[in-house]
Amino acid sequence: MSQESFVIDLRALARDGRLVQGEVPVTRLGRLAGSVLEPSGTVVFSFQGERDDEGKLYVDVHIQVGLALECQRCLGALEWPCDVQNRLLLLRSGDPLPEDELENDAVDALEVEPLTDLLALVEDEVLLALPLVPRHDDCEPPVKTGVDEETSPFAVLRQLRGKV
Numbered sequence: 001m002s003q004e005s006f007v008i009d010l011r012a013l014a015r016d017g018r019l020v021q022g023e024v025p026v027t028r029l030g031r032l033a034g035s036v037l038e039p040s041g042t043v044v045f046s047f048q049g050e051r052d053d054e055g056k057l058y059v060d061v062h063i064q065v066g067l068a069l070e071c072q073r074c075l076g077a078l079e080w081p082c083d084v085q086n087r088l089l090l091l092r093s094g095d096p097l098p099e100d101e102l103e104n105d106a107v108d109a110l111e112v113e114p115l116t117d118l119l120a121l122v123e124d125e126v127l128l129a130l131p132l133v134p135r136h137d138d139c140e141p142p143v144k145t146g147v148d149e150e151t152s153p154f155a156v157l158r159q160l161r162g163k164v
């Protein structure tokens, strides 16, 4: 298993218009691994830097992973293809949020430290994308074990009547 580090200067990546690609097993992302039914699969990600004409720094994030979630209706495994695409505007800590960008839903502002752990960022993005209540489109709740005739309210009632 590769333990390659993905801690980089995200602003430099954007300034130079560089691309970083990588993949890590879900098991390496602890918070995500704890949020899924089975921590299987591989997270594939890419960060494409971009500097626009005004000198603003952006990173286009693309993350893909097939996750095994727990269906909240039948409690079975639910294959959930995660595909996150997000455009991040990089800000220095303390920078004011540009208002025109806040009105633009397609862009999220991200305050970046000199070094950014891409894996933590990937994990955050995937966790944010997880459905709150994962469910199969078409499934049934688990079948409850049959009601025991002897303990059903009607059986109890019959016993009481019998005793009167």
Ligand SMILES: [Zn+2]
Residues within 6 Å of the ligand: 071, 072, 073, 074, 075, 076, 135, 136, 138, 139, 140
């Ligand atoms: Zn289900």
